Amino acid sequence: MALEHAILVSLLEQPGSGYELARRFDRSIGYFWTATHQQIYRVLKRMENDGWVDVREVAQDGRPDKKEYSVAEAGRSALSGWLRDPVEPETIRHDLAVKIRAVAFDDPSALIAEVVRHREIHVARLEHFLEGEKRDFPDPGALGTRQTLQHAVLRGGIAFQRMHIEWLDDVLATLHRLRPDN
Amino acid sequence: MALEHAILVSLLEQPGSGYELARRFDRSIGYFWTATHQQIYRVLKRMENDGWVDVREVAQDGRPDKKEYSVAEAGRSALSGWLRDPVEPETIRHDLAVKIRAVAFDDPSALIAEVVRHREIHVARLEHFLEGEKRDFPDPGALGTRQTLQHAVLRGGIAFQRMHIEWLDDVLATLHRLRPDN
DNA sequence: GATAGCATGTAACGGGTTACATGATTTA
């Protein structure tokens, strides 16, 4: 499990509330990890109980109060220990691949639309990532350590989207070859 | 959720026991989906209760009896309906990416070994996939529908491994640039 | 005699998803 560690990294980069963390998981952290606010609040509470994070009530005007979390010493060393533990490479669970093999027992036409839809989503994500790259890392030669690492992770997200788009093109060509009448 | 649908596809390709399904999930289905025998037995029981699969007790000599499952009509139409429903593209959850960003607050050297380890695992998986390709699809021009689709899925797995290896090389170069003394 | 393979399960735990719930403020 890395959600708690992803939260620790994000809070080390910048302390913030559960709500703010949820927004970060929609943006930069979303390049490699997703989490909903429900998950985040649940884990934050556990981390608070375990002494991994400190909380500070912050009054705001024109907005609800918030709880600002920051990393405590125990959290820092928990992260450090985890960094030294091996983690498993990601296992693939790809619904589309199941559907592709299922087409052998069904009509391909419905799947073609679905593959096109997925392709569009990956193209949109790629564009979003490329915009983020242009905005946040315009001069890759002149980055600090933190940004150099963030950029390397973002390049992984970009490569992931590009690979998907190419593979989906391949799948589409294959599906069309199955029915030349289409 | 696609485990039950992956099982349906596998049983359509070839009826079999829970044990046999578990082995298939270690092999060809493992290109795009993983599952343990515990999961499979649990889901098979549910599918049996729902009338998606039929069971037949098969006595064997020199081996324990087994329950051979095959797809029932209700299972076939459930799969057909699912094929027509949109599924979400995979969300990325990448522990290594969390670790990479965490390095900004820790020593990079431990991570380098971990990245090298991951790279080796992906190289081994790539080789395994390429062997499977050579063995099962030696003449891609002369495949039936089912195998053409299986091959397309396998090409996705191959592309996934290649992308990973390239990205991990990129990450390693980045980490080394952070510490030119290493 | 020990290990590996065949075959089927139960139980406990934690994580992820979805739905539900509240309440204030700002903007269209």
Add this chain to the structure above:
DNA sequence: TAAATCATGTAACCCGTTACATGCTATC
């Protein structure tokens, strides 16, 4: 006045992981 944003949570359900459990047969 309706919708969007800020902010925090509870509850239920299912899925995936890990550990435990049994017992037979074939091979080394």
